[in-house]
Amino acid sequence: MNQSTEALPAAPSVAPSVARLAPHRSDGVVSTVLVTLLIALIVRTLVFQPFTIPSSSMEPGLVIGDYIIVSKFPYGWSRASAPLNPPLFKGRLFARAPARGDVVVFRHPARPNEAMVKRLIGLPGDAVQVRRGAVYINGRPIRQTPVGEVRDHDEPEHIVQQVIETQADGATYLTYDRGDGRPGDDTGVYVVPPGFYFMMGDNRDNSLDSRWAQPEGVGLVPEENIVGRAEVVLASWRPGTALFKPWTWLAFQPDRFLKRVR
Template sequence: MQSKNGSEWVDFGKFLIKLIIFMALLRTFFFAPFNIPSESMQPRLLIGDYLVVSKWSYGYSKNSVPFQLPIIPGRIFASDPKAGDVVVFKAPPTARDDYIKRVIGLPGDQIQMIGGILHINGTAVPKKKIADLVIPVTQNMIDASIETDSFPCFSPQYEEKLENGQSQCRYPQFEETLPNGRKYKILDVVADGRGDDSQAFIVPEGHVFLMGDNRDRSEDSRWPAVEGGAIGIVPMENLVGKAWFSVFSTDGSASWIMPWTWFSATRAERIGEGF
């Protein structure tokens, strides 16, 4: 006869198995978390932002499944993204790491950068100067600059010292309007940057052309895919999902051993922002 104690452990084990299955199904077919580790999608996304990604938006493939288990053949329930969507995907050439970029070109589109102006199918995309982006220098920006041997504000010329001893970054900011009417903000901080002029790319069938909103700090479809760097033109099968909304944001100053800093480090104004 099984003891009451043993029965409780069996029930608890069954509960854990059910919970794991439920979470795996949720993670595979509905939602996925994603955090922002770099500045490539400024101004929309900052280091320390945490997002929810909708998994159903573009269909499912092995890249939808935890550990990329090959249980889904090809891409099922497929739906193409729209120009302007912000997407999470498995980055070529290895398809191991999750990246986030904006969809600029769809199959059949011709994409080219000329003098810092995006051209789609031979037509210049309107690019309007708007108010500068001004953001405080945060701990996670400092940490990222140390890892990449760079400056928190990309270059000292964009850093402003404040009277309280802290610093902020001021970047030139623009608004682009795609042919479908989708508007979004970009940063263009380097005149004649290496990505400001490119060849004309024709997006193949079943692929998308992706770019970061921070044009001078994004390794994207403007260059051939290199592990840990640029991504080339990305197969739609690599799409994981569509950025849905921000669920949390931190400036990186929190310490696990000082719980009160968990609240002071939170950027509450960024929580709940949609795409």
């Protein structure tokens, strides 16, 4: 019995292909990184810059661990606006005067690498004095309204009086007072010269500010040392949070997220 067979088609002859990889080009990556860094530098210099609050001097508005955003454009720009405070020029470009009551970030006059945050109390030409804990501007007191005692946010072992201060234009903010007879509760008259500002912390009995001369305090702050205006608390972590301690990263203070600085 003849068995028919069907021949299978021959496999096509295919020349082996050689995969040629394009040489790795790092110049595009480097260019992207450089452009990104340049944009970040421009933003930090001209628009916004983040800061972390390291002390309690601006309680209760700002507390230790707050991560704040500072805007650069409200007051114009100076050498203090740029990272590392380079000696580019003197004075301010497109200068606009800060307002009394603004929360201002500035470079310490004696230690320009150190950024500080305080409330602007005295403008050029103002006469500033503190009497029994009340702040007087040109002989008139900033109105104070006590609103009850609480535990200090960062030092809960201390009981403090909360006091609302009301500026002449109606702007209000909350301060802390630890009682009468504290250092800085009674001062002489400070006359603020042109080109300078008088700064105070809201935690009045726990702030080294313009009430004290350098190097112990801040003294009067030159206009060109101003970095910008504090706008918002973007986020906040409890004290003790550290980059290299991952178990501390979730120590949020949730009530302080996206909190406007007043």
